[in-house]
Amino acid sequence: MHILSADDFHAHFTEILFERADKIKFCPEQWCSELKGKIIANVFYEESTRTRLSFEAAMYKLGGKVLTYFPEKSSQKKGESSQDTIKTISQYVDALVIRHSDKDFFSEHKEYSEVPIISAGNGPDEHPTQALLDLYTIKKLKPERELTIMFTGDLTFSRTIHSLIKIIKHSGLDVKLIYTQALHEDRTVSHLYPFTMDMPNEEVIPEKDIPEYLPKVDVLYMTRKQTERWRLLPAFFVPSKFILKPELVETMKSDAIIMHPLPRKEELPQEIDDNPRAVYFTQAKFGLYVRMALLWFLLRSD
Numbered sequence: 001m002h003i004l005s006a007d008d009f010h011a012h013f014t015e016i017l018f019e020r021a022d023k024i025k026f027c028p029e030q031w032c033s034e035l036k037g038k039i040i041a042n043v044f045y046e047e048s049t050r051t052r053l054s055f056e057a058a059m060y061k062l063g064g065k066v067l068t069y070f071p072e073k074s075s076q077k078k079g080e081s082s083q084d085t086i087k088t089i090s091q092y093v094d095a096l097v098i099r100h101s102d103k104d105f106f107s108e109h110k111e112y113s114e115v116p117i118i119s120a121g122n123g124p125d126e127h128p129t130q131a132l133l134d135l136y137t138i139k140k141l142k143p144e145r146e147l148t149i150m151f152t153g154d155l156t157f158s159r160t161i162h163s164l165i166k167i168i169k170h171s172g173l174d175v176k177l178i179y180t181q182a183l184h185e186d187r188t189v190s191h192l193y194p195f196t197m198d199m200p201n202e203e204v205i206p207e208k209d210i211p212e213y214l215p216k217v218d219v220l221y222m223t224r225k226q227t228e229r230w231r232l233l234p235a236f237f238v239p240s241k242f243i244l245k246p247e248l249v250e251t252m253k254s255d256a257i258i259m260h261p262l263p264r265k266e267e268l269p270q271e272i273d274d275n276p277r278a279v280y281f282t283q284a285k286f287g288l289y290v291r292m293a294l295l296w297f298l299l300r301s302d
């Protein structure tokens, strides 16, 4: 079983993983030899801090081991095809965690792996395990059934948003989604957000209207500008200019939460970190439990 899209997380599967993550969170020590003898390979063709290290920490905490593949020091330099690389690594390990900048990487390589592949992100397309930890964070910190979630930043290229919307769709949560972006006035929504089109309760607002809408939101999900992907710029693209100034945070509901997959840039100033609404480091911490739960599910032998 591969995990390549948030569409792989249907509601029942997510429930099983979240129950497991709860148990792990409650008593992590109890799980320290569950994956003894198992090995995963981290195969990151693109940079990573949280995703790579949390998979690594998750595996160690479950008693397993991790191999790290360094593309710049591999036989790829000798001209080996990436299909052969994936097939070879899959002979040594029980699962592959792979990140690549090409959105088609998994469709072109999945058949070559003899073990499960977990996507750690494919270009601007998807980041399913981030969606899993984001949904877990929302469910833990905002357990009420009806929520308004606002997305800011780079909605066109943020794979975390694309996957989060998919997993929310599967979750059965009763949410209103507000998408914000600097828009060309002459463009209709469908040019910008093909991924939003089948949600019943969604709204697209121009970025300049964020202050007006902010007091109504329960979850603010921010992303950075994905400048490294801007070589793929569609003609309609206008970069986000939104910065969450501390005075704007004070207009939000007192129990609203501010999420960010990190890394952040100027859109989320450090002064906000001590505000009780700021949960992005808790969100990162939850990523450890959720990835432990996923690895446990995919690799346990009984």
Ligand code: NCD
Residues within 6 Å of the ligand: 050, 051, 121, 127, 130, 159, 160, 223, 224, 261, 262, 263
């Ligand atoms: C995100 C990613 O790589 O897509 N980071 C992460 O995995 N936590 C977000 C980003 O890079 O902006």
